Every structure is written in structure tokens, then in C-alpha cells.
Amino acid sequence: MPVVPKKSKRLWWIFLVVAFLAVAGTVSLISFSTFGNSSTAAETADASGEEASVKDTEKSDSEAGEKGKEGVEKKGEEKEGEENEPEIDPVPVEISEVKSKPISSYLSTTANLEAENEAQVLAEIEGLVVQLLVEEGDWVNKGDILARLDEGDKRINLRKAALKVQSEQNNFKRVQRMQSSSLISQEDFDKVDYAFQVARQEQEAAAYLLSRTEIRAPFAGIVSERLVKEGARVKPSDPVFSLVSRASLIAKIFLPEKDVLDLQIGDPVMMALNAIDDAPFRGEISLISPVVDPNTGTVKVTVKVPKIPGNVRPGSFVTVNIVRETHTLALTVPRKALIRDLQENFVFVVNGEEASKRKVVIGFEENGYVEILSGLENGERIVTVGQGGLKDGTPVEIIDA
Numbered sequence: 583m584p585v586v587p588k589k590s591k592r593l594w595w596i597f598l599v600v601a602f603l604a605v606a607g608t609v610s611l612i613s614f615s616t617f618g619n620s621s622t623a624a625e626t627a628d629a630s631g632e633e634a635s636v637k638d639t640e641k642s643d644s645e646a647g648e649k650g651k652e653g654v655e656k657k658g659e660e661k662e663g664e665e666n667e668p669e670i671d672p673v674p675v676e677i678s679e680v681k682s683k684p685i686s687s688y689l690s691t692t693a694n695l696e697a698e699n700e701a702q703v704l705a706e707i708e709g710l711v712v713q714l715l716v717e718e719g720d721w722v723n724k725g726d727i728l729a730r731l732d733e734g735d736k737r738i739n740l741r742k743a744a745l746k747v748q749s750e751q752n753n754f755k756r757v758q759r760m761q762s763s764s765l766i767s768q769e770d771f772d773k774v775d776y777a778f779q780v781a782r783q784e785q786e787a788a789a790y791l792l793s794r795t796e797i798r799a800p801f802a803g804i805v806s807e808r809l810v811k812e813g814a815r816v817k818p819s820d821p822v823f824s825l826v827s828r829a830s831l832i833a834k835i836f837l838p839e840k841d842v843l844d845l846q847i848g849d850p851v852m853m854a855l856n857a858i859d860d861a862p863f864r865g866e867i868s869l870i871s872p873v874v875d876p877n878t879g880t881v882k883v884t885v886k887v888p889k890i891p892g893n894v895r896p897g898s899f900v901t902v903n904i905v906r907e908t909h910t911l912a913l914t915v916p917r918k919a920l921i922r923d924l925q926e927n928f929v930f931v932v933n934g935e936e937a938s939k940r941k942v943v944i945g946f947e948e949n950g951y952v953e954i955l956s957g958l959e960n961g962e963r964i965v966t967v968g969q970g971g972l973k974d975g976t977p978v979e980i981i982d983a
Contacts, residue, residue: 672935673977674968674978675965675969675979676965677963677966678963678964680954682912682960684908685951685953686946687907689841690904691901692900692901692902693834693835695831695832695833695894696833697827698832698886699803700806702823704821705818705820706818707731707794707818708817709733709736717805717808719804720804722799722803722804722825725798725799726798728799729796730797731794731816732795733792740788743781743787743788746781749781750774750781750782753774754777757770801825801827803827804828806826810823828895832886833853834882834885836875836878837881839881842870842883847867849866849904850866850905851866851905853902853903854901863887863894865888865902867883867904868886869882869884871883912954913953913954914952915958917951918950919964929958930972931964932964932965932978936975936976937969937976938974939974940958942954942956
């Protein structure tokens with residue numbers, strides 16, 4: 583290993599010390615500069631913060647002042663609004679008085695009306711249809727001609743039968759004179775008499791067949807259906823027309839056995855066409871079946887309509903209401919006056935110029951009227967139209983219906 587001189591070692595250490603001192607000074611200078619800058623920034627931030635706080639405080643005070651001013655102005659406006667609140671315009675309404683009248687409860691069901699007398703008119707002989715005299719919907723009387731068949735061969739047969747009758751009649755007169763003179767036996771006379779009677783029967787049969795070329799109405803009624811066309815050939819028992827009588831209509835209803843126990847023949851029945859509102863008409867029970875249908879547990883009840891309104895016809899679908907009970911002095915109001923709220927019923931009663939809402943208890947319903955069991959007095963005025971825009975205490979203006 584080579585030997586380093588002492589003078590070189592001394593220079594090496596001096597160099598290291600100087601380098602160390604230079605590095606340390608540089609670091610101290612950098613730290614001092616950073617600290618100074620930080621302090622200056624902090625002071626600047628503090629100053630800016632103080633100015634911002636002052637400005638925010640002044641702004642908040644200003645906004646608070648403006649809000650307070652606005653609040654005072656708004657309170658003043660509200661106070662003026664309360665003092666000058668506009669009046670509510672009265673609601674136009676129609677009214678009705680609570681009235682006392684009879685009202686009944688019913689056992690209701692539905693049925694189709696049927697003609698009590700209905701039949702198909704059949705051809706009785708074979709022939710060609712040469713003329714139709716009625717159409718569907720026409721009213722006919724008993725015996726009116728509905729259609730005609732070709733009568734050519736029938737009329738010829740009648741003439742032949744008439745000639746035969748004339749011949750047999752002449753022969754009969756001749757042998758009758760001979761018998762009076764005893765010139766003919768009783769046996770020969772009986773043969774001639776028999777031939778004469780047969781000829782007369784043949785003439786009647788030919789006349790009958792000729793008459794059947796005219797198809798006539800068996801009873802008075804309405805032609806409900808025409809089943810042939812002109813030019814068609816019909817045979818005996820072929821249906822030609824359907825005819826229904828409007829003399830009376832019936833409705834067959836089927837009721838549970840328990841509902842029939844109190845019914846009697848002649849009991850009144852209210853009926854209404856389902857196709858027309860508020861068009862009731864009356865009927866009566868004409869037949870109560872003596873047996874119960876084992877399959878359904880019901881009893882057939884026949885209702886007869888003796889007086890038929892003009893708009894009622896066979897086949898009409900009707901509601902049948904059998905009277906069960908009648909209250910002769912019931913307080914009633916129109917059904918349209920009721921306001922239903924859940925399970926309760928209300929009406930608006932007019933007192934002076936205001937309407938007040940009142941709870942009522944209802945009973946029977948009939949023909950657009952409802953029985954009031956409690957909540958109203960006879961003669962009170964209630965709203966029937968316009969109650970949808972009412973509240974308790976709303977002013978109203980009564981208008982004519």
C-alpha cells in the first residue's frame with residue numbers, strides 16, 4: 583500500500599470542512615427565505631380575511647335591513663288584504679222541498695215480456711204464393727187476408743163439383759117423382775139420394791180448399807215476422823207469418839221460495855222498460871206456480887200487463903218490481919239531492935241565503951225519490967242541482983228549474 587504524505591492529508595481535510603460549511607450555509611439561506619415568504623403570505627391572508635369579514639358583515643347587515651324592510655312592507659300588505667278581503671259570489675242552485683208522500687219497497691228482478699197470445703200462421707194447402715198483403719209490424723184484425731195462393735186448380739175443382747151436384751140433384755128429383763108413383767124401389771131411390779149427398783159434400787170440400795188459398799189472421803194482433811216471399815211454393819203446415827196479440831203481455835219471473843210465501847194472485851206489480859228511463863207501467867200477478875223447481879229452488883210467477891203503453895212491445899226487457907211494503911206518510915226528497923260519502927248520506931239545506939250540509943238516514947227508494955228516516959223536517963228546502971260546488975255555509979242563489 584503506498585504512503586500518502588502528511589501535507590496532502592491536511593489539504594484533503596481542509597477541503598472537506600470548507601465544502602461542508604458551504605453546503606450548510608446554502609441550506610440555512612433557503613430555509614430563511616421560505617419562512618419569510620410564508621410569514622408574509624399568512625399576514626397577507628389575515629389582512630384579506632379581515633377585509634372580507636368586514637365586507638360580509640356589512641353585506642349581511644344590509645341584507646338583513648332590506649329583508650326586515652320587505653317583511654314590514656309584506657305584513658302591511660297582508661294586513662291591508664285582510665281588511666279588504668273580497669266577498670264570495672253566491673253559487674246558483676236549484677232547490678226542492680221535503681214532501682210527505684207514499685213510498686214502497688219492492689222485490690226486484692228482470693224478465694222479457696211475452697205476448698199472451700202468440701202463434702205462427704201456417705199454410706193449410708199446397709200452392710204458389712201470388713200475393714202478400716201485409717208486412718212485419720202491420721196491425722191486422724181477426725179474419726184479415728194476409729196472403730193469397732194460386733187458386734186456378736182449386737176453382738176448377740169447385741166448378742166440377744158444382745156441375746156434379748146439379749146433375750145429381752136433377753136425378754134425385756126424377757127418382758123422387760118415380761117413388762111417389764111407386765115406379766122405383768126404395769133401394770134404387772136410396773142409391774140416387776146417396777150419390778146426391780156425396781156430390782154436395784164434394785162441392786163443400788172443393789169450396790173449402792178454394793177458401794184456403796186465402797191465408798187469414800186467426801186473431802187480432804201485429805205481424806211480427808213474415809216467413810215467405812211472393813212466388814214461393816208452400817206446403818201444408820209450412821209457417822207463413824208470425825202473429826202476436828197486444829191485447830195483453832206477460833212476464834215470467836222466477837223467485838226464491840221464501841220470497842213467494844206472502845205473494846197472492848192480483849198483487850200489484852210495478853214494471854219499467856230498461857231501454858227508457860222513468861217510464862213505469864203497472865201489472866199484476868196472474869199466476870203462481872204450485873211447485874218449486876228442484877234444480878233451482880225457485881217458483882215461477884207470471885205477471886200480466888192488462889193495459890199496455892204505446893212504447894211497450896213483446897220481447898222488451900223490463901225490470902219487475904213486486905210491492906213488498908208501503909209507507910203512506912213518508913218524508914221524501916229527490917234522489918239527485920243526495921250526496922254519498924263513504925257509508926253516509928248528506929244533503930244541503932238552504933237557510934236564508936246560505937246552504938248547510940246535513941247528514942240524513944234514508945229508507946225506501948222509488949221512482950227517483952228517497953225516503954228520509956231522520957235528518958230533515960217536512961217543508962225544508964234542499965239543493966237538488968248545484969251541490970257539487972257547495973261547502974257548509976256557502977252563499978247560494980236560488981234559480982228556477
